[in-house]
Amino acid sequence: DRDVQAIAADAPLLDQLVPLARVKGHSREDESFGCDLAIATLAMAAKRYDLAGEFFDAAIRARYRAAPELLLTWGMGLLAANESERAVKVFRRGVDDKVTPSDNPLFQTYLAVSLEMCGRTDEALRVGRVAAKMADQSPGVLSRVAWILFHAKRYDEAASAYREFIARFDSDFKDEDVRRQLKEARLILSSISVTQHQISQGEEWLAQVLDEYPDDVGALNDLGYLWADQGKNLDRALKMIRRAVAAEPKNFAYRDSLGWVYYKLARYDEAVAELKLAAAEPDVDGVVLDHLGDAYFGAQHLAEARTTWTRAAEALKKQGELSKAQAIEAKLRQHAKK
Numbered sequence: 029d030r031d032v033q034a035i036a037a038d039a040p041l042l043d044q045l046v047p048l049a050r051v052k053g054h055s056r057e058d059e060s061f062g063c064d065l066a067i068a069t070l071a072m073a074a075k076r077y078d079l080a081g082e083f084f085d086a087a088i089r090a091r092y093r094a095a096p097e098l099l100l101t102w103g104m105g106l107l108a109a110n111e112s113e114r115a116v117k118v119f120r121r122g123v124d125d126k127v128t129p130s131d132n133p134l135f136q137t138y139l140a141v142s143l144e145m146c147g148r149t150d151e152a153l154r155v156g157r158v159a160a161k162m163a164d165q166s167p168g169v170l171s172r173v174a175w176i177l178f179h180a181k182r183y184d185e186a187a188s189a190y191r192e193f194i195a196r197f198d199s200d201f202k203d204e205d206v207r208r209q210l211k212e213a214r215l216i217l218s219s220i221s222v223t224q225h226q227i228s229q230g231e232e233w234l235a236q237v238l239d240e241y242p243d244d245v246g247a248l249n250d251l252g253y254l255w256a257d258q259g260k261n262l263d264r265a266l267k268m269i270r271r272a273v274a275a276e277p278k279n280f281a282y283r284d285s286l287g288w289v290y291y292k293l294a295r296y297d298e299a300v301a302e303l304k305l306a307a308a309e310p311d312v313d314g315v316v317l318d319h320l321g322d323a324y325f326g327a328q329h330l331a332e333a334r335t336t337w338t339r340a341a342e343a344l345k346k347q348g349e350l351s352k353a354q355a356i357e358a359k360l361r362q363h364a365k366k
């Protein structure tokens with residue numbers, strides 16, 4: 029909360045609190061627990077992870093029965109902070125110390141995710157599959173195994189795992205959490221299909237999501253964008269993307285989609301307005317800049333188009349998208365200043 033953030037941001041104050049907490053003593057008794065946990069929380073907020081570890085350790089010693097909750101809080105905080113290697117150690121400790129019952133794969137599951145975030149995919153899969161067996165092939169754990177394959181860009185294996193997941197659990201309409209996981213599986217399968225240039229299959233997965241969740245703004249945006257990119261169903265695409273933008277007006281991706289469908293409808297001034305908003309993102313994607321360049325060109329703002337295309341090509345090179353960058357450079361040569 030705000031108080032925690034304020035104290036964490038005040039380094040001298042935190043430095044004063046730490047020795048006082050140590051004087052109080054990292055006791056094995058409940059009485060030091062609150063103090064240890066408070067300093068651990070402040071240290072995490074201040075990104076002082078070694079200090080946080082010291083005090084989480086102390087809190088666990090003071091109240092060992094709270095170890096599962098404390099280790100989970102600690103590890104999740106590290107994952108959220110992109111401190112994946114540290115998170116691996118915390119979640120592995122939960123596994124090694126057997127802080128949960130033998131049929132509860134909580135720490136194995138998060139250990140698998142942390143390992144994947146470190147790029148250790150094969151190890152992540154081994155741990156994830158052990159977790160799935162522990163939980164009697166629970167939907168949540170199985171979907172994590174599929175996600176690891178997707179995150180590792182092993183798309184064929186990921187698609188197979190997600191298809192198996194859907195086939196196995198799609199008849200379960202009683203558990204809303206399972207339905208949510210099935211929705212995410214279809215969204216990811218759509219993404220994989222598009223990546224592999226199977227556009228019609230990508231559209232079909234999104235249509236299945238919208239059959240069950242007609243107000244899902246992510247699916248509305250994604251299907252609208254696919255249609256816009258192909259120049260088809262443009263009026264329907266516009267309505268769908270407008271709904272997504274209305275729901276999340278600060279979503280840069282949705283703004284890009286809206287600008288792109290305006291461009292495809294030859295409504296160039298509106299396209300420029302929306303795409304300028306999309307391009308305001310600090311780490312703007314090169315494709316968004318390419319769209320904005322095209323919109324400027326359509327609106328006959330040629331100097332702005334060339335400048336924006338140049339930025340787009342540079343951004344795409346940094347992203348490793350060399351073929352896309354070369355296509356933009358070809359446009360720049362075609363429309364070079366006379």
